[in-house]
Amino acid sequence: MPRYTARERRERYLREYDFQKRTGKQFFPYAIYHDAIMSVIVVGVIIAMAVFWRMDFGAVPTDASAAREGGLLGPAYESRADPAIEGYDPKPEWYFFFLFELLKIFKTPELLIVGSVIIPTLMMMALIALPFIDRRPERRVSRRPVAMAVGVAVPIVLLALTWRGDQGAGIAGEASNRPGATAFAQTLGCGTCHKLADAGTAGNVGPVLDDALPDYAEAVQVITNGRGAMPAFEDIGEDQINCIAGYVATWSGGEGETPGPNAASAEQAYPAACEAAGGEYAGEAGASAAGVPSRGGSAQAAG
Amino acid sequence: MPPLNLPPVKEVAKIPGDWVEERSGLVSVSKYFLFRNVPRDISWLQTLGSALITVFIVQVTTGILLAMYYKPSTEEAFDSIRYITDEATLGWLVRGMHKWGSSVMVILLFLHMGRTFLFGAYKYPRELTWISGALIFILVMAMSFTGYLLVFDQRAYWATVVGVNINGTAPILGPFLSEFLKVGPEFTTETLTRFYALHMLVLPAAITGLIVLHNWLVVRLGVTSPPWSKHRATKGDV
Numbered sequence: 123m124p125r126y127t128a129r130e131r132r133e134r135y136l137r138e139y140d141f142q143k144r145t146g147k148q149f150f151p152y153a154i155y156h157d158a159i160m161s162v163i164v165v166g167v168i169i170a171m172a173v174f175w176r177m178d179f180g181a182v183p184t185d186a187s188a189a190r191e192g193g194l195l196g197p198a199y200e201s202r203a204d205p206a207i208e209g210y211d212p213k214p215e216w217y218f219f220f221l222f223e224l225l226k227i228f229k230t231p232e233l234l235i236v237g238s239v240i241i242p243t244l245m246m247m248a249l250i251a252l253p254f255i256d257r258r259p260e261r262r263v264s265r266r267p268v269a270m271a272v273g274v275a276v277p278i279v280l281l282a283l284t285w286r287g288d289q290g291a292g293i294a295g296e297a298s299n300r301p302g303a304t305a306f307a308q309t310l311g312c313g314t315c316h317k318l319a320d321a322g323t324a325g326n327v328g329p330v331l332d333d334a335l336p337d338y339a340e341a342v343q344v345i346t347n348g349r350g351a352m353p354a355f356e357d358i359g360e361d362q363i364n365c366i367a368g369y370v371a372t373w374s375g376g377e378g379e380t381p382g383p384n385a386a387s388a389e390q391a392y393p394a395a396c397e398a399a400g401g402e403y404a405g406e407a408g409a410s411a412a413g414v415p416s417r418g419g420s421a422q423a424a425g
Numbered sequence: 426m427p428p429l430n431l432p433p434v435k436e437v438a439k440i441p442g443d444w445v446e447e448r449s450g451l452v453s454v455s456k457y458f459l460f461r462n463v464p465r466d467i468s469w470l471q472t473l474g475s476a477l478i479t480v481f482i483v484q485v486t487t488g489i490l491l492a493m494y495y496k497p498s499t500e501e502a503f504d505s506i507r508y509i510t511d512e513a514t515l516g517w518l519v520r521g522m523h524k525w526g527s528s529v530m531v532i533l534l535f536l537h538m539g540r541t542f543l544f545g546a547y548k549y550p551r552e553l554t555w556i557s558g559a560l561i562f563i564l565v566m567a568m569s570f571t572g573y574l575l576v577f578d579q580r581a582y583w584a585t586v587v588g589v590n591i592n593g594t595a596p597i598l599g600p601f602l603s604e605f606l607k608v609g610p611e612f613t614t615e616t617l618t619r620f621y622a623l624h625m626l627v628l629p630a631a632i633t634g635l636i637v638l639h640n641w642l643v644v645r646l647g648v649t650s651p652p653w654s655k656h657r658a659t660k661g662d663v
């Protein structure tokens with residue numbers, strides 16, 4: 123419509139809308155009648171979901187910290203929050219899955235900020251600024267090809283990310299019975315976020331440890347203090363931290379019975395710290411002896 | 426005794442209304458609201474916004490009921506949730522409606538946004554209506570984030586730890602924001618009370634204000650008719 127100036131177009135719209143209103147119908151009772159029906163349906167759906175949720179509840183647990191199981195719509199509650207971590211699943215509400223999935227796509231430390239901050243901020247800014255980005259006056263669907271393409275693509279991407287975010291981390295295999303492996307894969311839930319072949323985990327939130335190959339000092343540092351999206355695990359205790367760090371430093375990049383390239387850095391602590399930590403950290407009795415690599419050679423190389 | 430000179434019943438019934446009207450003008454405002462015209466071919470697609478008002482009222486009501494039993498401290502939060510779910514009369518219903526109401530609200534938000542996008546309703550003169558809506562959307566997401574922690578079970582706790590850490594990765598503001606949310610480097614009872622205050626006071630108040638603004642604009646400007654409407658005064662795109 124090059125014939126009209128912007129101001130003429132605005133006036134034209136106002137005149138047109140004035141006609142729509144003059145020849146329209148009253149809000150009460152015509153529009154409000156539809157509104158009322160819709161609201162009744164929506165409240166009905168909410169009540170129905172609460173009831174279906176309730177119908178699948180398991181028995182009230184006798185243990186005051188245990189979860190109360192549920193069915194399709196999920197448990198009534200999971201077990202009591204425990205900062206010292208036992209079996210842990212950092213899953214957000216479903217409508218945050220797409221953000222969570224972005225983190226998995228940009229998971230290297232340099233790119234993390236792209237998924238965690240830059241893209242969400244740009245999305246929010248685009249949402250708010252839309253009236254200024256698309257300033258053409260056309261309203262007909264057929265005359266807004268770009269807007270319609272964006273309007274179809276964005277929901278598809280969001281739905282795809284949400285769907286992928288709903289898929290569990292997946293288990294790559296079984297944890298070995300080396301000291302620290304069970305704690306890594308199960309007790310502490312490191313495997314929800316990290317892939318580590320020896321522990322049989324395939325988490326995809328954090329870096330693949332078989333590629334990152336952290337050494338002992340770095341692992342202790344990261345596990346104690348957290349970094350980026352990774353939570354700090356300082357509450358689990360010093361021996362426990364040293365054991366897990368030793369396990370990670372020794373076995374990331376390891377194959378079969380051969381430990382990974384940074385094994386020597388953990389020499390002092392691993393597996394002694396695991397024995398001191400005991401429990402799930404110790405590895406299987408007997409198996410632990412077999413699982414400990416003989417590293418005389420590498421120690422000399424390191425010294 | 427002089428005869429009682431009462432006006433007819435119909436007139437008497439009007440007295441309170443006239444009294445209010447004379448002092449506030451509220452009656453004519455309501456009349457304007459109810460008897461204003463809307464374009465003749467609006468349909469079910471335009472009911473999503475009012476459904477959102479309804480869901481918001483459901484959330485506020487169930488939220489107030491929950492607040493009467495909820496205890497925002499790390500020691501008691503989980504036990505109060507257990508009490509509400511397992512023992513309190515119809516507690517499961519109140520909690521269930523609040524929990525599922527939040528999901529329904531997010532879905533309706535997306536649908537309502539989609540419909541206003543499709544209709545080009547964000548264009549002149551309704552830019553501010555869209556912007557106020559977008560702000561509501563962001564605040565509703567913040568409601569979900571702060572509400573999720575309150576159950577204080579394993580999943581809630583750890584998802585929030587990770588979420589706060591993610592905030593912390595932002596440059597400059599990030600560490601400040603995550604320290605603000607956590608009240609220091611650790612998750613403590615103060616963290617929980619801070620989330621609780623945001624969730625039940627600050628954010629709902631802000632959202633309420635924005636909903637009022639949003640709908641004042643909607644009433645003032647009128648809702649758009651579908652862009653494919655045949656009922657037009659002028660030809661061509663306007």
Ligand code: HEM
Pocket residue numbers: 470471472473474475477478481534537538541544546547551554555556557558559560561562636639640643647648649650
């Ligand atoms: C709690 C949240 C919200 C409430 C209660 C609400 C309420 C309403 C209501 C009652 C209407 C009247 C027409 C209709 O029902 O479709 C409306 C229109 C509108 N809303 Fe919302 N809304 C909300 C969120 C949003 C969001 C997130 C956006 C977009 C970012 C948005 C953008 C608009 C626009 C542009 C209109 C004008 C539509 C037209 O004139 O055709 N709203 N809103």
